[in-house]
Amino acid sequence: MNPPAKVSVWLKLFWMFLKVNLLTTSGPASVGLLYKESVGTIMSEAQFIEAVGLSNVLPGSEALKLAMFVGFAAGGFPGVLTALVGAVLPPTIIMLTVVSVLERYQSETWMENFIKGMSPAVGVLIALVAWQIFRSDASKSIGRRALAIGAVAFVALWFDLPSPLVLFGAGILGVFLFR
Amino acid sequence: MDKLLLLFWTFLKVNLLSTSGPASVGLLYKEAVGHFLTEQQFIQAVGFSTLLPGSDALQLAMFIGYTIAGIPGGTVALFGAILPPTVLMFGVVSVLHRLRRESWVGSFVEGLTPAVAVLMLFVAWKVFKGGNGGLGWQSLIIGGASLAALIFELPAPLVILVAGLTGVLLFR
Numbered sequence: 044m045n046p047p048a049k050v051s052v053w054l055k056l057f058w059m060f061l062k063v064n065l066l067t068t069s070g071p072a073s074v075g076l077l078y079k080e081s082v083g084t085i086m087s088e089a090q091f092i093e094a095v096g097l098s099n100v101l102p103g104s105e106a107l108k109l110a111m112f113v114g115f116a117a118g119g120f121p122g123v124l125t126a127l128v129g130a131v132l133p134p135t136i137i138m139l140t141v142v143s144v145l146e147r148y149q150s151e152t153w154m155e156n157f158i159k160g161m162s163p164a165v166g167v168l169i170a171l172v173a174w175q176i177f178r179s180d181a182s183k184s185i186g187r188r189a190l191a192i193g194a195v196a197f198v199a200l201w202f203d204l205p206s207p208l209v210l211f212g213a214g215i216l217g218v219f220l221f222r
Numbered sequence: 223m224d225k226l227l228l229l230f231w232t233f234l235k236v237n238l239l240s241t242s243g244p245a246s247v248g249l250l251y252k253e254a255v256g257h258f259l260t261e262q263q264f265i266q267a268v269g270f271s272t273l274l275p276g277s278d279a280l281q282l283a284m285f286i287g288y289t290i291a292g293i294p295g296g297t298v299a300l301f302g303a304i305l306p307p308t309v310l311m312f313g314v315v316s317v318l319h320r321l322r323r324e325s326w327v328g329s330f331v332e333g334l335t336p337a338v339a340v341l342m343l344f345v346a347w348k349v350f351k352g353g354n355g356g357l358g359w360q361s362l363i364i365g366g367a368s369l370a371a372l373i374f375e376l377p378a379p380l381v382i383l384v385a386g387l388t389g390v391l392l393f394r
Contacts, residue, residue: 123311173338
């Protein structure tokens, strides 16, 4: 797989990821738009499916992994870099602006109440994402093992074991269980 | 200097042990809240990164890094968040053709997944209760309405925004 490395391809990649990351609010949410933008123009459907599959399986930000896979498929390693920069730029600049503006209103009562109002919604959102993550795993006909790992993790977290340790242990358990 | 190293290490760790921004929230809470971040700051970070366009993982890094140590903090946290997937991707992409998808990395993440989900439930409960301990009727109303809205698949950024605005009206 040695796609022709052209400047126009890199520019296209950069612009595409800039656009996708400006118009969607998280990695998993960007898959739909990315599909429309890239399949048929710079990569095949099979390549796209492989990119999404692999980015689900590797650790780290999903948006970045998608950018790198699509970038590689379309423009080799320079493609990876341009796609990466395109994906990193929008959240960085937007967040920097927002955070420096927010600083001024941090002590206002309405900001405190805004956060208080967000708390239950954020809590519910986290719980629902947790459920989705668990279910998507269980549907791959490995429900029993996933449940076992979940139960062990629950007990470990209940007794306040350090969470990186619990997650790492669960991963190691996975290596042995999911062979 | 210490703060910067701590930020870098925290985001490196969090991004090595989770597979997407939303999934990293659980671990991030455990690693940051109470150590160098208040619960309020955390909720604000998660809320706004859901609300604003772009990768959640990067926005969380940026927001928390900046809150703790200004622009250097934001840069360092961002770098910690970008490094693990980049290095892994370059590694995986270059050996992809020989390596099967059923590599140990895949099983590792598969094992990680249920534990991540359980951790997120713990954190969800803590966040739901809010920093001030009390579960007021306002929180229950907002939580219930958000649950219903999300189950009916309304977009999460919208739900978070409306919840915040409702908070401004209800809590005073």
